[in-house]
Amino acid sequence: MQYIILCMANFFLKEPFHHQVKAKLTCHDTNINNFAYLMEMGTGKTITAIMDLMSLHHYEGVDNCVILAPKSVYRNWYKEITEFVAPDKTKYAISTWDPSLKDPVTKAKLTDLLQKSIVPLNIFLMNIESLSSPKGVKFLEKYLSVQDKEKTMMIVDESTVIKTHNAKRTKNLIKLAKDISYKRILTGTPVTKSPLDIYTQFAFLDPKILGQTNYYAFRARYAKIINRPTSGGRHFPLITGYQRLDELEKKIYSAAFRVKKDECVDLPEKIYMKRFIPMSEKQLVAYESLRRNAMFIFNDKTTTSVNRLSQIVKLHQVCCGFTINDQGEIHDVPNKRYDELLDVLEEVDGKVIIWATYRHNIETITRKLKEKYGETKADAFYGDTASDDRLELVKNFQNQDHDLTYLIANPKTGGYGITLTASHTVVYFSNNYDLEIRLQSEDRAHRIGQKNKVTYVDFVCQGTVDEKILTALKNKVDIASQVMGDELKSWIT
Numbered sequence: 001m002q003y004i005i006l007c008m009a010n011f012f013l014k015e016p017f018h019h020q021v022k023a024k025l026t027c028h029d030t031n032i033n034n035f036a037y038l039m040e041m042g043t044g045k046t047i048t049a050i051m052d053l054m055s056l057h058h059y060e061g062v063d064n065c066v067i068l069a070p071k072s073v074y075r076n077w078y079k080e081i082t083e084f085v086a087p088d089k090t091k092y093a094i095s096t097w098d099p100s101l102k103d104p105v106t107k108a109k110l111t112d113l114l115q116k117s118i119v120p121l122n123i124f125l126m127n128i129e130s131l132s133s134p135k136g137v138k139f140l141e142k143y144l145s146v147q148d149k150e151k152t153m154m155i156v157d158e159s160t161v162i163k164t165h166n167a168k169r170t171k172n173l174i175k176l177a178k179d180i181s182y183k184r185i186l187t188g189t190p191v192t193k194s195p196l197d198i199y200t201q202f203a204f205l206d207p208k209i210l211g212q213t214n215y216y217a218f219r220a221r222y223a224k225i226i227n228r229p230t231s232g233g234r235h236f237p238l239i240t241g242y243q244r245l246d247e248l249e250k251k252i253y254s255a256a257f258r259v260k261k262d263e264c265v266d267l268p269e270k271i272y273m274k275r276f277i278p279m280s281e282k283q284l285v286a287y288e289s290l291r292r293n294a295m296f297i298f299n300d301k302t303t304t305s306v307n308r309l310s311q312i313v314k315l316h317q318v319c320c321g322f323t324i325n326d327q328g329e330i331h332d333v334p335n336k337r338y339d340e341l342l343d344v345l346e347e348v349d350g351k352v353i354i355w356a357t358y359r360h361n362i363e364t365i366t367r368k369l370k371e372k373y374g375e376t377k378a379d380a381f382y383g384d385t386a387s388d389d390r391l392e393l394v395k396n397f398q399n400q401d402h403d404l405t406y407l408i409a410n411p412k413t414g415g416y417g418i419t420l421t422a423s424h425t426v427v428y429f430s431n432n433y434d435l436e437i438r439l440q441s442e443d444r445a446h447r448i449g450q451k452n453k454v455t456y457v458d459f460v461c462q463g464t465v466d467e468k469i470l471t472a473l474k475n476k477v478d479i480a481s482q483v484m485g486d487e488l489k490s491w492i493t
Contacts, residue, residue, distance in 0.1 A: 011054055011089045017448070019264035020048045026257040027052060033182050034205035036159075036256035040188040041440060042447025043261055046080050046417075049155050049186055054090060056153055056182055057121050064122050064147045066140070068173070069157035071127035073417025075391055077157075078125060093119040097126035099136065110139070116146050128161050131169040131176075140176055149179045158416055159185035160436065162204060163197040165215040170200050177204055190252075192436045193478055195222055195242050198252065209255045210248075222248055261447075270446055271455045274470075275344065276462045279319070280334045287318045287464065291492050298489045308488055309433075309479075312465050315492065319466040320430045322360050330360050337459060338368060341429060344457055345369075345406070348425045351397060354408045355441055356429040359383070365408045365429065373405070381409035390414075398422045411441035420444040424452035429459055431469050435478040465491050 020043075027035045035052075039045035056062040067077050078094050085092070095113050098106045113124065124143065130136025144152070154177050156162060162170045177183060183205050191197045199218045202209045212218035219225070222244055227235040261267060279287065294311035297303050317323060321335035345352060356362045362382050369378035381393050396404040400422060407420065411432050423445050432438060446454045460467050468491040472479050 011058070011086055012051070012084055013086050014084055016047060016051060017044060017264065019259050020044055020051065023048045023257040023259065024051050024055065028055075030255060032206075032255055034184070034209070034255060036185045036187075036190070036202070036205065036252070038187060038190055038252075038256050038258040040260045041443035042267065043188070043259055043264055044448050045186045045188070046077065046157070047084055049157075049184055050081055050084055052184065053123075053153055053155075054085060057090065060182075061151055062153050062182060063120060063151050064117075064124075065153040065155065066124050066126065066144070067155045067157065068126050068128040068131070070161055070416050071129050071387070072390070072413050073157065074125050074127045075387055076394075076417055077123075079391070079395075081123065090121060091119065092121035092123055093117065094123045094125065097124070097130060097136075097139070099127070099130050099133070114142050114146060122147075128156065128169060128173070131172045132167075137172050137176070144176060144180075150181045152180050153182040153184070154180045155184045155186065156201075156204060157186045159187045159201045159204070160189060160192050160197060162200050163192065165200045165203075170204075174200070174204050189436055189439065194239070195245060195248060196239075198248070202252065202255070205255065210251055267446060267448075267450060268453045270442070271453055273455060273457045275340055275457055275459050277336050277340050277459055279461050279464070280336065282334050283318055283321070283461075286323060286333050287315060290314050290318060290323075294492050295489075298492070312469075312488065312491065315465045316430070316469065317358065319461040319464050320356075320358060320361055321364075322358075332364075337429065338364065340459060341365065341427065342368075342372065344427060348455075350425065351400075351405050351407070351423040353420055353423045353426045353445060354406060354429055355411045355414075355426065355431075356408060357410065357412075357432050358430060359410070361429055362408050362410060369406050369408070374403070376403035378406040378408060379404055381407060381414045383410065383413055385413070394418050394420070411437050414441070414444070416440050418444055419447060419449060421447060421449040421451075424450065424454050425457070426454060427457045427459070430466075431458070431473060433469065433479040435473060435476060438473045 023037055023039065037045045037048055039048065053062070053065050067074065069077065075096060078096065081094060095109065098110065126136070126140065131140065156173070162173055164170055185201050185205060187201070190201060196219055199210065199212070199215050207213065210218060212221060222242055223239045224241040224243055225237045225239055228238040229235050290311070294315065297311055298308055314323070318333060321333055321337050323331050323333060325331065341354070354365060356365060359382060362380050366378055366380040379393055381390060385393070393404070393407065396402040397407050397420060412434070426442070426445050442456065458470055460470050469479060
């Protein structure tokens with residue numbers, strides 16, 4: 001096999017794992033240009049894709065690669081490539097998209113990209129969210145226009161970001177990628193809410209894989225649908241279940257490699273713990289007031305599912321120690337959650353990841369830990385954190401000799417793509433409602449490179465929506481899409 005020759009030639013600075021080699025060989029054996037690496041979080045799908053790119057570069061003449069990933073992780077590819085590919089064996093250049101284009105130097109570099117590169121292999125990193133904007137689409141369109149598309153590879157990392165068939169960035173991506181010869185998708189969870197999530201991910205690769213001309217034809221074949229009448233006399237399609245899934249699975253695996261962590265990596269076990277936190281008197285009063293209002297809203301038949309879920313969010317915020325009024329003003333409610341966090345941190349050794357869903361909690365925790373342990377001991381990783389700062393934070397946290405001991409992060413922002421194996425203690429100050437985000441965030445610490453057992457500590461106010469959220473996640477339930485109507489109402493009765 002060509003790839004084995006490549007491996008023997010010491011093109012890489014680190015030896016890949018057996019399952020990563022197997023993934024690449026499986027792709028090679030399919031003899032198709034478009035392929036899916038469905039590799040569970042922590043199994044090293046990024047390295048697998050890099051091996052794939054190097055093999056295509058050296059043996060198929062691929063001289064250009066566009067890597068699209070969520071904004072929280074796309075810059076991490078630079079680190080992965082430079083730490084894995086031997087620079088004396090492969091001459092390459094890496095460029096990174098900057099959506100602001102305010103810095104003249106950065107703007108000049110990106111402008112240079114619109115000229116045909118003389119570097120043997122050019123790699124362009126871009127956050128996929130930019131494809132929702134005309135500026136991002138226009139730039140990538142121009143960039144691809146000066147490349148030989150027959151010698152171009154495009155990789156979509158965490159490909160569930162394009163699972164929505166009518167989303168602007170999904171449509172833009174599929175259009176831009178139409179004539180590119182080599183395409184890859186990377187994800188550990190191709191299905192997050194329903195089997196229909198699969199369609200656009202594989203449509204990006206090649207519509208012929210699934211054999212359906214469009215999303216609606218795909219839905220008609222694999223979903224069970226009834227037409228439910230509306231009050232206005234119209235009908236809307238309601239999915240009641242799924243069908244022919246064995247057939248769908250066969251089609252998927254004709255162009256995919258699947259591996260789970262327990263099949264390939266000797267990782268230490270996960271340990272789960274709960275810390276039950278009693279609510280203060282003022283929390284109980286605030287919670288009961290909001291609960292009664294929520295019951296009124298739930299009993300209103302005209303209330304939308306979004307409004308119902310928002311009531312759950314408000315109740316959860318009280319459990320986390322604050323409320324937000326109609327004017328958007330935040331008010332702290334006396335609580336014991338922060339004290340419990342300090343107690344936990346005194347009980348454990350080493351670096352700690354602290355996941356928190358709400359910005360107010362993240363900022364408060366960061367301030368409290370800096371006050372207690374020192375300015376250099378704690379830092380935050382969330383939406384307001386600049387891209388370059390995010391990379392630096394991860395680097396410092398992974399460095400055992402660096403002072404940064406406590407990383408306080410939003411799991412939606414920091415839960416994808418980054419490696420945080422310097423920590424073997426993970427605290428969920430509060431949980432997100434999205435199952436995928438919970439699973440992704442857990443595996444920032446529990447992945448290749450982790451040598452210790454990883455302990456997960458969940459904070460929970462017993463008998464509240466806080467506990468309901470955690471129970472649902474532990475039962476692998478995606479709250480936003482699967483918990484509706486009377487079931488959601490039961491959470492507050």
